[in-house]
Amino acid sequence: MALSAPAFLRGRRPRLDMAKEEAAEGYLMVLPVGLGLLIFSFGPIFASLYLSFTSWDLFGPPEWIGLLNYTGMFRDQLFLKSMSNTLYYTLLAVPFGTALALAVAIALNQKLRGTNILRTVFFLPSVCSDVAIAVTWVWLYMPDMGLFDIILKSVGLPSPHWLSSTEWAMPSVVIMAIWGGLGYNMVIFLAGLQSIAQEYYEAAMIDGANRWQSFWRVTMPLLSPITFFVVIMYVIGSLQVFASVYVMTGGGPYNATLTIAYYLFRNGFEWFKMGYASSLAYVLFFVILAVTLVQFVLQRRWVYYES
Amino acid sequence: MALLPARRTRTGLGIVGKIALYILLAIGTVSMLLPFVWMVSTSLKEPGNIFLLPPQWVPIPPRWQNYPDLLKVIPFHLLFLNSLKIALLSVTGALFANSMGAFAFARVRFPGRDPLFMVLLATMMIPGTVTLIPVFIIMKTLGWLDTHYPLIVPAYFGGAFGTFFLRQFFLGLPQDFVDSARMDGCRFFGVYWRIFLPLAKPALATLAIFGFMGSWNDLIGPLIYLNTLEKLTLPLGLAILKGGLRAPGHYTLVMAGATISITPMLILFFSAQKYFVQAIVRSGLRA
Numbered sequence: 001m002a003l004s005a006p007a008f009l010r011g012r013r014p015r016l017d018m019a020k021e022e023a024a025e026g027y028l029m030v031l032p033v034g035l036g037l038l039i040f041s042f043g044p045i046f047a048s049l050y051l052s053f054t055s056w057d058l059f060g061p062p063e064w065i066g067l068l069n070y071t072g073m074f075r076d077q078l079f080l081k082s083m084s085n086t087l088y089y090t091l092l093a094v095p096f097g098t099a100l101a102l103a104v105a106i107a108l109n110q111k112l113r114g115t116n117i118l119r120t121v122f123f124l125p126s127v128c129s130d131v132a133i134a135v136t137w138v139w140l141y142m143p144d145m146g147l148f149d150i151i152l153k154s155v156g157l158p159s160p161h162w163l164s165s166t167e168w169a170m171p172s173v174v175i176m177a178i179w180g181g182l183g184y185n186m187v188i189f190l191a192g193l194q195s196i197a198q199e200y201y202e203a204a205m206i207d208g209a210n211r212w213q214s215f216w217r218v219t220m221p222l223l224s225p226i227t228f229f230v231v232i233m234y235v236i237g238s239l240q241v242f243a244s245v246y247v248m249t250g251g252g253p254y255n256a257t258l259t260i261a262y263y264l265f266r267n268g269f270e271w272f273k274m275g276y277a278s279s280l281a282y283v284l285f286f287v288i289l290a291v292t293l294v295q296f297v298l299q300r301r302w303v304y305y306e307s
Numbered sequence: 308m309a310l311l312p313a314r315r316t317r318t319g320l321g322i323v324g325k326i327a328l329y330i331l332l333a334i335g336t337v338s339m340l341l342p343f344v345w346m347v348s349t350s351l352k353e354p355g356n357i358f359l360l361p362p363q364w365v366p367i368p369p370r371w372q373n374y375p376d377l378l379k380v381i382p383f384h385l386l387f388l389n390s391l392k393i394a395l396l397s398v399t400g401a402l403f404a405n406s407m408g409a410f411a412f413a414r415v416r417f418p419g420r421d422p423l424f425m426v427l428l429a430t431m432m433i434p435g436t437v438t439l440i441p442v443f444i445i446m447k448t449l450g451w452l453d454t455h456y457p458l459i460v461p462a463y464f465g466g467a468f469g470t471f472f473l474r475q476f477f478l479g480l481p482q483d484f485v486d487s488a489r490m491d492g493c494r495f496f497g498v499y500w501r502i503f504l505p506l507a508k509p510a511l512a513t514l515a516i517f518g519f520m521g522s523w524n525d526l527i528g529p530l531i532y533l534n535t536l537e538k539l540t541l542p543l544g545l546a547i548l549k550g551g552l553r554a555p556g557h558y559t560l561v562m563a564g565a566t567i568s569i570t571p572m573l574i575l576f577f578s579a580q581k582y583f584v585q586a587i588v589r590s591g592l593r594a
Contacts, residue, residue: 019416022415022416022417022495023415023416023417023418024417025411025415025494025495025496026411026415026416026417026420026495027417028496029407029408029410029411029415029495029496029499030407030408030411030412030420030423032403032404032407032408032463032464032465033404033405033407033408033427033464033465033466033470034408034423035464036404036461036464036465036466037426037427037430037464039445039464040438040442040461040464041430041433041438042430043441043445044437044438044440044441044442044445045433045437045438047441047444048437048438048440048441051440051441058444058447104335107328107331107332107335108332110320110328111320112325112328112329112332118332118335118336120580121336121339121340122335122336122339123576123583124339124340124343124573124576125339125342127520127569127572127573127575127576127583128524128569128572128573129523129524129525129526129541129542129545129568129569129572130524130526130542131524131526131542131543131545131546131568132542132545132565132568132569133342135545135546135548135549135561135562135564135565136342136343136345136346136562136565137342138549139345139346139349139558139561139562140342140345142558145357145358147341147345147362150360150361150362154361179338179339179342182339183339184587187584187587187588188587188588191588236434240434240435240436242526242527243526243527243542246526246530246546247526247546247549261436264436264439265527265530265531268439268440268443269443269530269531274440274444277440278440281434281436281437281439281440282437284434284436284437285433285434285436285437288434289432
């Protein structure tokens with residue numbers, strides 16, 4: 001690089017101009033992100049709010065119908081069904097999925113041979129697409145000929161008919177989702193476990209605590225911010241579940257696995273009811289927001305922050 | 308290849324505890340691997356043999372012909388190239404827009420910078436379903452339906468998470484780097500391009516891997532934008548394959564498709580494990 005003259009020899013411009021130039025450069029550099037914010041976030045957020053008060057089939061102008069989309073929802077059996085299905089999915093997936101991920105993380109945080117390989121094994125599904133996982137599990141769940149039924153039959157148990165039973169279809173989707181998300185949450189829990197200072201355990205041991213006590217009195221409280229984060233993200237993801245049910249069941253049987261995100265997709269992109277689909281999107285948004293806010297209020301009772 | 312550097316904490320388990328733990332972990336491992344084994348194994352079976360009892364775990368001889376057969380049903384090689392093209396182009400765009408924006412938010416002073424950044428962060432809370440329909444309408448208006456543009460172009464306008472992630476990284480670099488380069492008459496863009504960007508390679512790699520994975524595995528985007536068979540991506544092609552081949556005997560082909568679609572991600576994962584873990588841990592611990 002060529003030597004450059006010291007700044008004072010080059011005749012520095014006044015400070016004000018420098019600041020203006022700096023600002024201009026700053027605006028140019030955030031321009032792509034700023035435009036993206038406008039075009040792909042802000043614009044759409046308001047556009048879809050507007051559309052949610054209209055009836056629109058993509059052809060011709062949207063027709064303003066006021067609150068009709070929202071008031072009509074409560075008489076729409078499919079909406080009510082999809083909402084309760086989504087909550088059912090979330091209530092099954094989040095507690096079991098979180099507890100299992102924590103258990104695996106604790107097991108793989110022990111002084112054992114091969115834990116590194118096992119961590120990799122548990123993480124594998126997290127890099128695979130929902131679709132690839134879903135088609136594989138459809139094959140595993142296949143009545144009579146699927147691997148699960150073969151295994152059940154060989155030990156003399158009856159098949160619950162998995163995806164073709166209205167009662168078992170949703171739990172079957174949840175089992176797959178827990179399997180698929182286990183490794184991701186395990187990695188977050190492992191990082192949390194490893195950030196707990198060893199001294200706490202030593203102090204607990206000196207005070208005569210056994211493993212069980214030090215788990216509940218040391219590990220759980222110190223891990224609670226991580227647990228909180230995992231639960232929040234898991235809930236937000238579960239309330240929007242789409243790909244797995246789209247591939248596995250198409251919402252069936254008898255709408256037993258129709259989730260709110262899937263119902264929204266059908267309204268918008270199969271029936272071209274863009275107005276109604278937009279109102280569903282807003283309802284989903286507010287449900288997510290409300291559930292998240294409630295969790296933030298409740299966290300005071302169980303999440304422990306150091307300092 | 309450690310997923311996370313081993314830092315053993317607790318004192319040793321008793322021998323009984325250790326054995327119990329090993330048994331539980333063995334059950335866990337088998338449950339985790341079984342679907343993968345079944346996927347690959349089915350993809351190599353004679354179509355007539357997939358219902359054999361007891362099930363055939365290792366098909367002998369393996370029927371490699373299922374893979375060429377798959378291409379006769381659906382042009383999976385084209386779908387593979389489409390997925391690759393879309394993922395690479397969108398990752399490139401996202402890295403560029405995010406890193407440039409992140410640098411400006413971290414190191415350049417301009418009026419309105421911090422409020423703008425807060426607004427950007429707030430958009431991380433908005434679920435994708437809310438913006439889905441208006442963005443679809445934008446793409447339709449542009450005449451971009453059934454093209455790859457809707458899956459690539461938005462990435463060139465960055466995103467909240469990537470910008471946030473790289474801004475954090477840039478804030479960790481010394482301000483002296485900016486000052487001395489400025490003193491030498493370097494523009495801010497030069498400081499970003501010549502100094503900060505090369506230093507951010509690990510953070511960029513982490514972000515690139517996550518962006519690639521998100522694009523490679525996405526279903527909803529391709530589902531609403533693409534129609535023509537030759538333009539589909541792997542996940543969408545796989546979903547259509549599964550829906551189209553209703554006869555159970557065709558599961559050899561569906562599993563061949565699934566195997567093809569996960570292999571690149573597995574290779575990427577095994578060659579860059581630490582970046583995967585970093586990305587998750589960072590996104591997790593910022594809470």
